[in-house]
Amino acid sequence: MSGSISDDDGFKGLELRQLSRRVDNHTLVDQLSLTVAAGEILAVLGPSGCGKSSTLRLIAGLDPVSSGDIRLGGRSITALPPAERQVAMVFQSYALFPHLSVERNLSLGLELRGVDKAEIKRELDQVLTLMQLEGLRQRKPAELSGGQRQRVALARALIRRPALFLLDEPMSNLDAQLRDNLRAELRTLLRSTGVPVVYVTHDQHEAMGLADRIAVLREGRLQQLGSAETLYRDPANRFVARFLGSPSINLIERGATQLGLRPELLELADAGSAVPAGWEALEGQLSHSEWLGDRVITHVQCPGQATLKVLSREAPASETLQVRWRKSQALHFDARSGERLPGSSDPHTV
């Protein structure tokens, strides 16, 4: 908790050490430890109520920490009020000041901190140009579109030249089309700040498309931290495996264990076909198929199993099918706890 100069550990990024937040008897964030390097984008991913927003609020200083330490630029900021943390935050609702123009929304904070008028003007011009907001200077938030409001919210965060960038589901109020277009743009912009970025989202596509690394949270606890590829191919448990990927992973019941198989790793054959060596197979009935243009998702009902989803290029030819997979590509999970079991090799090495 001490914030003295001497405890500088030299790490320039953000570091959470055993961070916890408890309210009454409820643990919102549980012993969370992770680091985000300067210039790195970390996505915090999880379903609603998993503690991702609570984590962001702890880092911003909006909620008190129950235990643990938050370090930024090598020193503890746990005890500092939000104003002194040099963080910028983009809220899900954008939280633009509705009674102020775009220009004033950006400049008010600087003004009140006593920044020189000429400098404010210079920064304002620069950020407004960068975010393509010059034409909207005098507009009130109510007169802006959703995308424009988001740009204003980002601009307000950028103009502060923060030491840490926090974003709380900044895309959730935009329509899907705009979201896809903005992802790459936002990634470039966030990278250019050169500071650690923590990006909270419940959307796996957003996390995979934007972030360098992803932290998956569940009930306040970190499930896994790694690149999108690691999380997808080598998930730590069933929760992570199911949360990433669409269509989601197939779970095949096998007594006390479950086999996890991505839909693209399953192959279809006519029922009764010979199973090659090193492969396993189940037989079942075609339930229905979804045509996606370049791919087809085939739903197959096998006895004693949940409907299996198979992603393939061709639609199945018959009604009774064989679903098969390479044994080495299956992930093994404990059926009760959902923990990953040893013995399941990297599913993509053949």
Place this chain on the structure above:
Amino acid sequence: MARLLLLLWSLGPMLWQLYSSLRPSEALSGVDAGGWTLEHYRQLLQGDPPFLTYLINSVVVGGSSTALTLALAVPCAYALSRLGRRQARSLTALVAAAAAFPAVLLFLALLELARDWHLANQLMALSLPYAGLCLPLAILLLQAAFADIPMELEEAALIEGMGLWQRLRWILLPLMAPAIASSALLVFLFSWNEYPIALTWLSRTELLTLAPAMARIAGSSVYTIPYGAFAAATVLGSAPLILLMLLFQRQIISGLTQGAIKG
């Protein structure tokens, strides 16, 4: 048509007062006498003290009551709206109970207070009981308005580095303007119309507020009721209120918070 009837219904009494105030006294008591007159207004404005004195007194009392009420109610409402749910609920219940307390029961106590603290015949002192009586309702109104401001707005300001006063001054109060305007108007109206306390606390003629002053308007003899003068006093007394309403109308109606959140 329905609208016209509604308009007539609500404006009728006021128009009748205006009409009565401009007719000679004889015409009002049924004697057939035509014509219009400003006699009632002349009488009032040239009285001793002139009617204007009462108007000014009422404005002074109304203004100071409103200022005092808001100065206390805004911080209280802010605190209540930011407290934990459990504490806020019990405190709000207390405030609501105070709002529901029958003020009549306080008159004797207030009179004692005025005597002990030498508050009688002091115009501004009236704002103490007035603010006291208006405070609960004003707190409840403002608390609801504070609760309507999304917490994220204040948090955004907090992260921007604004202190409490800066947040209030630049973010919260501007957004509260409609609620503050309507609470101010309510307090002002209350103090403008208040009669029993003003009657008992003020005795010197030149200090009277409108309500007790109007009650003192007398006819030429004990047996004549000065309808015309009453009507003229009513018209003069309500004119400032109507003016105030028109001035603040836009403030009260305008929905400033729209667009704060997605929408």
